[in-house]
Amino acid sequence: MDEQITGITGTRVAFCGTGNMGEAVLAGALASGVAPGDVVATVRRDGRAGELEARYGVRTTTDNAAAVADARVVVVGVKPKDVAAMLASIGPALAPGAVVVSVAAGLPLRFFEERLPAGTAVVRAMPNTPAQVGAGVTAIVGGSAASDEDLALVEGILSGSGLVVRVAEKDMDAVGALAGSGPAYVFYVVDAMAEAGVLLGLTRDVARTLAVQTVLGAGRLLDETGEHPVTLRERVSSPGGTTVAALRRLDDRGVRAAFLDALEAARDRARELAAELG
Numbered sequence: 001m002d003e004q005i006t007g008i009t010g011t012r013v014a015f016c017g018t019g020n021m022g023e024a025v026l027a028g029a030l031a032s033g034v035a036p037g038d039v040v041a042t043v044r045r046d047g048r049a050g051e052l053e054a055r056y057g058v059r060t061t062t063d064n065a066a067a068v069a070d071a072r073v074v075v076v077g078v079k080p081k082d083v084a085a086m087l088a089s090i091g092p093a094l095a096p097g098a099v100v101v102s103v104a105a106g107l108p109l110r111f112f113e114e115r116l117p118a119g120t121a122v123v124r125a126m127p128n129t130p131a132q133v134g135a136g137v138t139a140i141v142g143g144s145a146a147s148d149e150d151l152a153l154v155e156g157i158l159s160g161s162g163l164v165v166r167v168a169e170k171d172m173d174a175v176g177a178l179a180g181s182g183p184a185y186v187f188y189v190v191d192a193m194a195e196a197g198v199l200l201g202l203t204r205d206v207a208r209t210l211a212v213q214t215v216l217g218a219g220r221l222l223d224e225t226g227e228h229p230v231t232l233r234e235r236v237s238s239p240g241g242t243t244v245a246a247l248r249r250l251d252d253r254g255v256r257a258a259f260l261d262a263l264e265a266a267r268d269r270a271r272e273l274a275a276e277l278g
């Protein structure tokens with residue numbers, strides 16, 4: 001266990017708003033070595049509280065201010081439109097030296113720093129949902145009051161979610177468009193491939209298994225060989241064979257161009273959110 005992970009022992013973490021992304025980051029924090037007894041997760045519904053308690057053995061509450069009172073790290077996991085109200089609730093209750101971590105799409109560090117007590121350390125993060133199984137990737141950037149120690153602590157807590165990279169804040173909306181939203185594009189492709197398998201006569205079960213395993217295997221091959229995707233694609237494409245016939249259709253249908261447009265749309269929506277809410 002390295003020094004960063006060791007430093008996590010005993011760190012109290014509050015999750016303020018524990019939905020899809022908050023839960024995935026919570027699972028990663030526990031995998032990093034945060035003790036369930038040091039975690040409090042806030043919710044709005046009893047049913048949700050029961051789910052989180054049963055799955056992770058953490059405490060839950062609907063009282064956000066009480067949740068942050070002794071937390072060293074506070075993860076704000078509500079939707080962007082709910083962030084300002086959350087900060088108004090928790091700001092006065094933050095413990096001295098607390099670091100506030102935002103996962104909100106679009107909202108800049110400035111949005112948090114303007115609404116929290118002066119000098120509050122803020123870290124902006126963009127995780128993705130494979131964090132739930134330790135296979136996520138999260139980009140982080142620290143605000144003006146976040147120390148190296150704060151960033152290292154947050155990085156350690158997020159490392160149980162998967163890879164953590166540090167980026168400049170100007171790149172955060174691009175990160176969100178690529179990696180934050182990215183799992184949804186992959187699920188979309190898997191669903192489309194499985195549907196196509198059904199069209200060709202495979203059972204739904206077999207088609208799903210083949211699509212999932214193919215995406216998993218292709219991802220591992222990319223990761224473990226470090227080869228360029230074009231090189232790996234060429235190795236699948238026999239001259240005059242079946243794959244080039246299929247890839248030509250994808251090109252004809254503008255799939256590559258659609259990805260370029262799609263990521264620009266996601267980036268632009270993040271900018272709009274910041275403008276609407278800021």
Ligand SMILES: NC(=O)C1=CN([C@@H]2O[C@H](COP(=O)(O)OP(=O)(O)OC[C@H]3O[C@@H](n4cnc5c(N)ncnc54)[C@H](OP(=O)(O)O)[C@@H]3O)[C@@H](O)[C@H]2O)C=CC1
Pocket residue numbers: 016017018019020021022042043044045048062064077078079080082086103104105126127128129180181
């Ligand atoms: N989903 C994703 O893949 C990613 C999301 N993000 C960011 O994560 C954030 C959350 O998104 P997501 O998890 O998808 O959304 P969810 O709606 O699943 O999660 C938000 C949660 O916050 C709860 N909540 C809202 N207000 C309060 C409150 N006052 N007190 C306690 N709990 C509250 C909601 O409760 P209730 O269940 O009752 O509605 C909900 O469970 C967003 O800012 C988003 O931009 C970032 C990267 C990826």
Ligand SMILES: O=C(O)[C@@H]1CCC=N1
Pocket residue numbers: 105176180181
């Ligand atoms: O769709 C969203 O707005 C969030 C942010 C990135 C992924 N999901």
